[in-house]
Amino acid sequence: MTSKSAMEESAKYEYGGQNPGIESTLNTVEAVEAPSTSKYGFASPSTSSKSSHGIPQAVSSQPTYTPLSDADITTETWLLHLPSELINDILSRLSPYDLVRVSKTCKVLYKYARADFFWQSFVQENVPGKRLRTPSKCASFYDLYKAHDPHWFIPKYKIWFADIFTTGRFYVAKYDHESGSITLHRMVAERLPAKFESWGEIEESIIHSFEPKVRLHSGPPVLHLDIDVYSRDRSWNEGEITRRIRNEVASKRLPDQPHNNLMFTNFMLAVPSSLEADQSLWPPPRVPARQRVVAPGSHERKLNVARPQQRSEISDQTFRLRTWIQMGTNNRMGQELSTLSTLDPSLYVPTEEQPYKGIFLGDYSGHGCEWLLVHQQDDPEPFDESKIVRKKDETVGEWEARKKNERVYRGSISGIKLTGDPNIPRGEISWHADDIGVRGFKRFATHKWPGARIVTSQGHIANQLFRDDKYIESELIMISHDVLAQHWIPFGHISYFKRVKIDDYI
Structure with missing residues (x-):
C-alpha cells in the first residue's frame, strides 16, 4: 500500500483506484x-389494483352512485330516529366530501356533520407527527380543513422529489400550526472534504469518509399555501370547482422576502396517467410510485398540461409547480414547469x-x-x-x-x-x-x-x-x-x- 504521505494527496484518491469520470476509464x-x-x-392503474411493488394503486376518491328512483324517496328519514351516538358513529365512517353532502340534506344533519371532532380528525390524519388541539387561526377545524382543501395530501406524504433535468430535487412538506400554512422546503446536504483510508481487508480499495450536514434550505419556502389562499382569489365568478381544482394557485410571497427576488410560483393539481410506466411518465419506471403523470418534455415546459376537471381526477401523489421571473406587469421570463411526486x-x-x-x-x-x-x-x-x-x-x-x-x-x-x-x-x-x-x-x-x-x-x-x-x-x-x-x-x-x-x- 502507498505511504501515509501519499495517502494525504486527496486528488489521487478522489475516485479510489480509477476515475469513473474519465470516459476512457x-x-x-x-x-x-x-x-x-x-x-x-x-402495472397500469386501469388493469390492476396493486402494483408489482405490492403498493395499492390509487382509486377514485368518489364512489359510484346508483341514482334513486321515485319509489326510493320517502318523506320519512329514519336515520334521525337513531340515538345521537349511532348517528355520529355512522357519519364518522364517511369521507369529508360525503360528510358535506350529508350536511346539505337537512338542518339536523347539518348540525351533526359540522361537529368539529369530525373535522379535527380529518385535519389530524393529514398532519403526521403533530398533535393538533386548536384550529390555528380558523374559527373551527371545518374552516381549517376547507381552507386547504384539496391540498392536504402535500403535508400528509411529507417527502417530494422533482423532475429537474438529470439532478432532480428533494423536498419536505410541513404544516405550520401557528400560521395554519402548508409549506414546501428544499432539503440540502453539504459534503465535507473527504478523508481517505485503506481498507485493511483489500488494501487496494480506498474508503471515503462521509459526514454530510443536512438542513432545510435557508431561503423562502418553495411553496407557501396559507389559510387565505382562496379568499385572495379574484376568480369568484368561476365557481368553487374551477377555483380549487382546475385553476393554478399562487404561492404566497412572504413580507420579508427580498424585493429583488422576482421569482414567482404557482401550484397546480395533476391527473394520474393510466398508461404503463415508461420514460414519458414521472416518476420513471424504476421508482416504485403509486401514481405517475405524463411528464412534459423540455420544449413543452411553458405550455399547459392536463389538469383535473373534477375531484375524482385529482392525483394525491403528484402535483406541479410553475415558476418564473416577473419583469414588469405582463412579462414572464424563464418560465419552468416541474412535476413533483411522493412515495408511499x-x-x-x-x-x-x-x-x-x-x-x-x-x-x-x-x-x-x-x-x-x-x-x-x-x-x-x-x-x-x-x-x-x-x-x-x-x-x-x-x-x-x-x-x-x-x-x-x-x-x-x-x-x-x-x-x-x-x-x-x-x-x-x-x-x-x-x-x-x-x-x-x-x-x-x-x-x-x-x-x-x-x-x-x-x-x-x-x-x-x-x-x-x-x-x-x-x-x-x-x-x-x-x-x-x-x-x-x-x-x-x-x-x-x-x-x-x-x-x-x-
Whole structure:
C-alpha cells in the first residue's frame, strides 16, 4: 500500500483506484449482467389494483352512485330516529366530501356533520407527527380543513422529489400550526472534504469518509399555501370547482422576502396517467410510485398540461409547480414547469423484517451528496419458519436469533436515486443486490466494520448524459440498518450511504 504521505494527496484518491469520470476509464471496466427489469415493472392503474411493488394503486376518491328512483324517496328519514351516538358513529365512517353532502340534506344533519371532532380528525390524519388541539387561526377545524382543501395530501406524504433535468430535487412538506400554512422546503446536504483510508481487508480499495450536514434550505419556502389562499382569489365568478381544482394557485410571497427576488410560483393539481410506466411518465419506471403523470418534455415546459376537471381526477401523489421571473406587469421570463411526486410511506419506513428500507444520502465523490430510496423487497417465496430447525448445540435464544436473522436477510435491496447527476440521473438505480440472503452472501467483514455482512451487488455507471450505461461488479457492505457502503470493485472505491430521519426536519 502507498505511504501515509501519499495517502494525504486527496486528488489521487478522489475516485479510489480509477476515475469513473474519465470516459476512457469507464469504457474499459468490464460489465456484469444488469438487474432484472421485471423487478421494477409497474402495472397500469386501469388493469390492476396493486402494483408489482405490492403498493395499492390509487382509486377514485368518489364512489359510484346508483341514482334513486321515485319509489326510493320517502318523506320519512329514519336515520334521525337513531340515538345521537349511532348517528355520529355512522357519519364518522364517511369521507369529508360525503360528510358535506350529508350536511346539505337537512338542518339536523347539518348540525351533526359540522361537529368539529369530525373535522379535527380529518385535519389530524393529514398532519403526521403533530398533535393538533386548536384550529390555528380558523374559527373551527371545518374552516381549517376547507381552507386547504384539496391540498392536504402535500403535508400528509411529507417527502417530494422533482423532475429537474438529470439532478432532480428533494423536498419536505410541513404544516405550520401557528400560521395554519402548508409549506414546501428544499432539503440540502453539504459534503465535507473527504478523508481517505485503506481498507485493511483489500488494501487496494480506498474508503471515503462521509459526514454530510443536512438542513432545510435557508431561503423562502418553495411553496407557501396559507389559510387565505382562496379568499385572495379574484376568480369568484368561476365557481368553487374551477377555483380549487382546475385553476393554478399562487404561492404566497412572504413580507420579508427580498424585493429583488422576482421569482414567482404557482401550484397546480395533476391527473394520474393510466398508461404503463415508461420514460414519458414521472416518476420513471424504476421508482416504485403509486401514481405517475405524463411528464412534459423540455420544449413543452411553458405550455399547459392536463389538469383535473373534477375531484375524482385529482392525483394525491403528484402535483406541479410553475415558476418564473416577473419583469414588469405582463412579462414572464424563464418560465419552468416541474412535476413533483411522493412515495408511499410503507416503502421507506423501516420494519422489523425490513429494517434497511428508508431515505438515505449517498456519497458520489465529485458529484456531492444525492438522495436515494433504499428499497428492500421480500423474497417471492414466503418465509417458512418451520424450516429453521434448531441445532443440537444451539440454545433457545440462539435459535430465535437465527430465525429472526433468516426473516431479515432475504430478498433484494436497491439504491434508487431520487436525485441524480449527469452520469446516472434521478429515477435510475444506483446499485442493486439481488439477494441479501444465503445466495448472495459472500463473507463477513474483518476490518473496519468487523462482522458486517457483505453481499454481491451490481453498481450502475455511465458516461455523461447517461450514455453507454452498464452494471459493474461490486459488493454491498451492510454495516448497520442506518449505514451501508458500496464497494465499487473495479474502481477500488468504497462509498457510504447513510439514513436520514425525515421527521427531524418537519
